[in-house]
Amino acid sequence: MSYMLPSVPQPRRVNAREALLIASGDLRPAANATCWPAQRALESEARAAFESLGWTLTRAHPETRAPDGSRPEPEPHGFIASQAHGRAVFESIDPEAPLVVAEAVWQYSHHVLHGLIRHRGPILILANWSGQWPGLVGALNLRGSLTKAGVPHSFLWGDSFEDAGFRAKLRAWCETGRVEHDVSHALPLDMSALPRAERQLGEAVAADLRRRPAILGVFDEGCMGMHNAIVPDHLLAPCGVFKERLSQSALYFAMTQVSHGEAQAVRAWYDERGMRFNTGPNPQTDLTDDQIHEQCRMYIAAVRLADEFGCDAIGIQYQQGLKDLCPASDLVEGTLNCSERPPVKRADGSVIRDGEPITHFNEVDECAGLDGLITHRIWRAMGMTPDNTLHDVRWGDTDKSGTTDTYVWVLEISGSVPPSHFSTGWAEAVGERQPPMYFRLGGSTIKGVSKPGDVVWSRIYVDGLTEPGRSKLAMDIGRASAVALPAAETLRRLESTTPQWPIMHAVTHGVSRDQFMAKHQANHIHVVYADDAERADRALAAKAAAATAMGIRVHLCGTDATGTPLADRLRSLA
Numbered sequence: 001m002s003y004m005l006p007s008v009p010q011p012r013r014v015n016a017r018e019a020l021l022i023a024s025g026d027l028r029p030a031a032n033a034t035c036w037p038a039q040r041a042l043e044s045e046a047r048a049a050f051e052s053l054g055w056t057l058t059r060a061h062p063e064t065r066a067p068d069g070s071r072p073e074p075e076p077h078g079f080i081a082s083q084a085h086g087r088a089v090f091e092s093i094d095p096e097a098p099l100v101v102a103e104a105v106w107q108y109s110h111h112v113l114h115g116l117i118r119h120r121g122p123i124l125i126l127a128n129w130s131g132q133w134p135g136l137v138g139a140l141n142l143r144g145s146l147t148k149a150g151v152p153h154s155f156l157w158g159d160s161f162e163d164a165g166f167r168a169k170l171r172a173w174c175e176t177g178r179v180e181h182d183v184s185h186a187l188p189l190d191m192s193a194l195p196r197a198e199r200q201l202g203e204a205v206a207a208d209l210r211r212r213p214a215i216l217g218v219f220d221e222g223c224m225g226m227h228n229a230i231v232p233d234h235l236l237a238p239c240g241v242f243k244e245r246l247s248q249s250a251l252y253f254a255m256t257q258v259s260h261g262e263a264q265a266v267r268a269w270y271d272e273r274g275m276r277f278n279t280g281p282n283p284q285t286d287l288t289d290d291q292i293h294e295q296c297r298m299y300i301a302a303v304r305l306a307d308e309f310g311c312d313a314i315g316i317q318y319q320q321g322l323k324d325l326c327p328a329s330d331l332v333e334g335t336l337n338c339s340e341r342p343p344v345k346r347a348d349g350s351v352i353r354d355g356e357p358i359t360h361f362n363e364v365d366e367c368a369g370l371d372g373l374i375t376h377r378i379w380r381a382m383g384m385t386p387d388n389t390l391h392d393v394r395w396g397d398t399d400k401s402g403t404t405d406t407y408v409w410v411l412e413i414s415g416s417v418p419p420s421h422f423s424t425g426w427a428e429a430v431g432e433r434q435p436p437m438y439f440r441l442g443g444s445t446i447k448g449v450s451k452p453g454d455v456v457w458s459r460i461y462v463d464g465l466t467e468p469g470r471s472k473l474a475m476d477i478g479r480a481s482a483v484a485l486p487a488a489e490t491l492r493r494l495e496s497t498t499p500q501w502p503i504m505h506a507v508t509h510g511v512s513r514d515q516f517m518a519k520h521q522a523n524h525i526h527v528v529y530a531d532d533a534e535r536a537d538r539a540l541a542a543k544a545a546a547a548t549a550m551g552i553r554v555h556l557c558g559t560d561a562t563g564t565p566l567a568d569r570l571r572s573l574a
Contacts, residue, residue, distance in 0.1 A: 011094045019050065019098035019124075019174070020060040022089060024107035024142070025079020027224070027320075030437045035105040035133045036077035042104040042128045042135075049161040053171050057100065061089045080111045083225075090115030098177065102126045107138035108225030109145040116151055122177030123153040128161075131395030131410060131497040134523075140393055141523035144228030148471065150464030154179035157517055181518030185511045186476060187567060189554040194541045195573035202545025205377045209240030209550065216361075216369045217244045217311030219251055224319050228522055229365040231462060235473050239550040241370060244309045248321050254301035255294070255326065266296035269342040274427035275419070277444060287433035291327040291442045299332045302360075303344040307352045313373050315364035319438075327443030328434045330415025334446035334502075336360040337389050338418035340425065357387050362413055363524075365390060367460040371475075371526040374550075375456075378542045379528065384535065387418040388528035391504060393520065394497055396513055401489040407513050408483065410493050411504040411525065414438075416446035421504070421529065423451040432500040449490055450504035453529045454536040454561065455480040456543065457508065460552065461521040475547045476519060477540060478557035478566065479509045480527070510558025510565070519557070533561045534573075541570045 014020060023039055025032045043059070050057040063078035065085075080086045090112075093099070098121050101112065116123060123146070127139035136157070146153045156179050158166035173179045191199065221230050236242065267289075270277075280286025306314045314336070316322070318329040335341050336358045343351045359376050361369030368390040379386035391411035399408050415434060422428040431444035458477040466472070483505045485493075494503060504527065508516055530536035537560055544554045556566040564572075 009091050011092045014094050014097040015056070017054055018056045018058060019100050020093060021046065021057050021100045021102055022060050022112060023079050023102055024086070024109065024112045025077065025081050026106055027082065027108050028438065029075070029081070031106070032075070032077040032079045032081055034437050036079070038104045038130070038133055038135070039079065043102055045128070045161040046100065046102055046126060049167060049170055052167065053174055055174055060093050083110050083114065086111040086115055093119070094121070095119055096121045098122050098124070098174070100124045100126050101142060103139040103142065104128050104130065104133060104135040105138055106134040107142065109142045109227050110222070110225035113145055113149065113227055116146060117149050122173065123151065124173050124179070125153060125155045127157040129157055129159040129395070131493070134392060134394060136395060137392045137523040140520060141226055141228060144461055144522040145226070147521050148228045148462040148464050150468055150471065152465065155517070182515055183519045185515045186519050186555040186557045189544050189548060189556055190567060191545065191548055193567050193571045194545050195538065195570060198538050198541035198573070199545045201378065201381055201542045203549045205374065205381070205546040206240070206549030213240045213242050214312040214373055215242055215244050215310055216366060216373070217246050217306055217309055217314035218364055218366065219246045219248045219315060220317045220321065221364060223317040223363045223365070226363065226365065226523070228461060229363065229367055231366040231370065231473070232471070235462065235471065236370070239370065239473070239552070241373065244311055246305065246309065248317060251298070251301055251305060251316065252322065252325055254305055255297040258297040258300045262300055263293050263296040266299055266342040267292060270426070273425070275429040275431060277431035283442060285433070285436060287431060287442055287444055292331070292431065292444050294327050295329070295331040295443055298326065298329060299335055299342065300344050302332055302336065303352050303358060306358050307346065313359035313361060313369050315361040315366065315369050317364040319363065323439065323441065327441050328415060328439045329443070330434065331431065331444040331446060333360045333362050334389070334416025334418055337387055338420050339385055339387055340420065357418065359388070362390050365524055367462070367522065368524055368526050371458055371460045374543055374546050375526070375528050378539060378546060382535070382539055382542070384531055384539065385420060385529070387420045388526065389413060389417045389421070390524040390526050392523055393525050397493070399485060399489060400492060401486045403485055403489070404483060404507070406507045408485070409506040409508065410497055411506050411527070412497055412501045414498070414501060417448070417450065417502045419446060419448065421450045422448040435498065435500060445500050446502060447500060448502050450482045450502065452484045453482050454533050455482050455506065455527050455529055456536055456540045458526045458543070459520060459522050459524065463521070463553070472553055473551065474553040474555070476521070476555050476557050477544055478511060479536060479540060479560055481507045481509070481561060483507055508558060509561055510563065537569055538573060540566070541573065
């Protein structure tokens with residue numbers, strides 16, 4: 001008998017002292033085309049850095065794809081722009097080759113994840129230190145996705161690829177296939193170090209979840225290829241948390257059931273609270289009243305669906321599917337996360353969760369959803385405002401105004417935060433159109449500068465590397481301060497990133513820039529304010545206790561606001 005066997009391509013074996021480069025990109029052609037010059041510049045710098053070490057860095061896929069039947073014109077960029085495209089690229093890659101994933105832009109990790117999971121050679125994620133496009137955000141997402149998948153890899157970033165320190169770490173990777181970083185700021189939690197009252201609170205919250213499980217309403221999983229943002233059910237269940245899998249088509253239908261008058265009432269509420277919308281006449285480039293009106297419909301629909309399904313928190317994916325049907329969900333998301341929000345009524349006239357936020361995990365990041373759920377219960381039990389959000393770890397820089405000599409991070413979520421994070425609340429909120437490059441149908445952001453204050457930051461992630469073959473939920477948690485910077489410095493930072501988005505000037509206590517990057521396992525960071533420094537420390541202790549009691553492995557990161565190591569600070573609390 002003879003059969004037609006599949007042909008197995010034999011990729012070219014790389015030469016000695018040769019590495020291959022790939023570049024994962026966005027799924028949206030406009031974003032890829034706009035960001036391509038920045039990517040080309042990064043790749044040029046990377047080739048020069050490798051050459052300085054006597055290595056050759058060879059691109060594993062062409063800069064411009066030739067036209068075919070589905071693409072009448074060549075694509076004006078060199079990104080891997082889909083999972084199928086990535087599959088084709090990896091067919092010609094030597095599985096033993098040293099492989100560099102170079103990222104200057106936001107990228108969809110699933111475009112290349114299937115190839116990286118099967119790759120046997122050393123893998124390096126390489127990023128430039130720039131706020132222009134969300135390259136650091138993309139690199140961190142890929143890093144977290146590989147960690148979840150249990151794929152060994154290295155991560156390297158730099159202001160300049162000519163810097164001696166950068167070159168030394170790059171040399172180490174070329175010679176050993178590994179880059180070592182300092183992560184001494186992160187220490188495993190010792191539950192015995194926690195103050196008794198906060199430990200009891202955390203354990204009580206965990207016990208309550210086991211008794212009456214919480215429900216995360218997930219409006220379609222896997223936003224923008226974020227493999228790291230999907231928590232497997234078998235890891236959620238022991239925490240006392242389960243998913244209600246909802247379709248974004250159900251959300252869209254629910255929007256159509258919202259009356260014109262109801263949507264108008266929400267818009268009037270925003271106006272009465274002093275939120276300012278910068279509108280214009282051209283829907284292609286301007287924010288319009290019609291876009292805002294549709295977002296008001298979405299807000300009402302989301303609240304009613306959360307109520308109908310008894311969801312403790314919800315996450316809207318938006319950027320796939322809904323982006324082709326309606327304006328962006330950002331105005332909705334920030335509003336949901338705010339204790340002061342427009343009332344939404346049931347059919348019987350009662351208001352749904354009056355005076356309470358409906359925790360929303362942006363971009364349906366389920367790790368952030370679990371974090372937000374724990375935060376809400378701890379903060380409410382302590383009598384503090386539970387309004388929380390995630391941010392992108394967008395970039396960071398020294399303060400050019402000289403206001404502070406500490407390193408200041410630029411945290412920005414792509415659209416909105418709860419206005420309670422602003423000094424004057426809704427009166428400070430500004431609505432601007434989402435950039436057309438990402439959001440064809442527009443929609444308002446909630447823009448503003450996060451107020452100075454004491455912050456607890458954290459990130460829950462799926463760790464598939466610490467115990468190969470056995471993934472586990474983990475949490476990094478630490479203290480930060482949101483600081484005030486002069487208007488000119490704030491503007492510089494906004495214009496170096498995406499000025500339509502809200503910003504937090506954040507200082508991570510006891511965690512340097514490079515330590516943070518070396519340990520953080522996601523593109524997102526979760527933040528919540530506390531009433532003062534001591535309350536922040538106590539809330540951190542309670543949250544860490546709750547997570548541990550839920551079976552999550554916790555690391556304390558850095559120090560308190562005075563520079564005292566967190567373990568010592570928590571031990572000192574009566």
